[in-house]
Amino acid sequence: MSSAHAMERSPEASSAHTPPVVFVVDDDISVRESLEAMIRFAGFRAETFASAQAFLQCPLAMVPNCLVLDVSLPDLSGLDLQNLIASERTDMPIIFITGYGDVPMTVRAMKAGAVEFLTKPFEDQVLLDAIRHGLERSRVALAEKAGLNALQERYASLSPREREVMALVASGLLNMQVGGELGISEITVKAHRGQVMRKMNARSPTW
Template sequence: MTLASEVELEQEGAASAAHAAPVVFIVDDDVSVRESLQALIGYAGLTAETYSSARDFLRRPRATVPNCLVLDVRLPDLDGLELQNHIASQRAEMPIIFITGYGDVPMTVQAMKAGAVEFLTKPFDDEVLLDAILLAIERSRAALSEAAGMKVLNDRYASLSRREREVMALVVSGLLNKQVGIELGISEITVKAHRGQVMRKMNAVSLADLINMAQKLQPGRTSPAVLEKAA
């Protein structure tokens, strides 16, 4: 299988995951709340999974489809804010909607600053919750798509030889082929050959495209002036 074919398969797989049927996770120690939320979410045409504690939820393997978490603040083991901190570092593609019967302003501010989509105090309007869930799922979908795109990009970069990476780094920094050759102690013809391989393996259609890829792989390594020149 050619590199191009492998990349196409990776991209198809990434698109498939990002557009797969979403799932809504519910973590609340009150069984009546779990059951009512599961019924509401199911009625809206979405799949829901329920858990009675943060630790039970964390035992579940990481989701690979668009998802979100409806989370009670007060739980018997880890509280909701502690679970939010864990998710932020381990499952960044999982937006959180907090629900609570004991919310206060400092708690709400802390949760929202940490990236919560919504903080709802019981009893809340069903439509408000469903709107928040749909927004959270779209955020998750976008995050999964971006992560999958970065994996494809990293895989392409990993396919480069050491010399091809050296050439790529110098080319995207703004050096001409002749200057790259002098820097690396190789001929200009050899630089052109390596540069062609880099463009092919990275699936770059232009120098500007390659520079944008380098920016994603190593932010800050190419200057705005180089980007403007390549555009």
């Protein structure tokens, strides 16, 4: 890794929002310290760990994040850690770093969703570019997750009858047809539709 940094602090550092976090897992303390300094200088928050087990004790991040992960670790390998957290940390892209690498290892990591696979030594800018790419992917994933959670919460607020009306309207039935299916008046169907639109925050005039 190059020790040269830009003389002016990166624009990310001036953000008023909570900075994204970059996790680093590497058993070499000199690598951890070097990466931590570089990441903080770029304006991101850095959290470092000497082992996979230590990282697993860390709670899930609620801000855009990514993981810079060494392949060779004293307990779990980086590839094993990738598999272990694949389902629970879907919004955390992984950037692998290694002192040695081969094609099968790289292919395995990339097939499992890694953003990048870098062999030491590498330039700081190469890693920073990969980190920024990973953080953007994380930002998108978190936004999608938040949108889905909000939608699920709104749906959970519907009454059983409102859910029935919603399903029938979504299938293309007219108010009169929905009323016939449910044994209620067209006026009642319209009232339920209005409630569904309000609770689901729907804006379509056809709903």
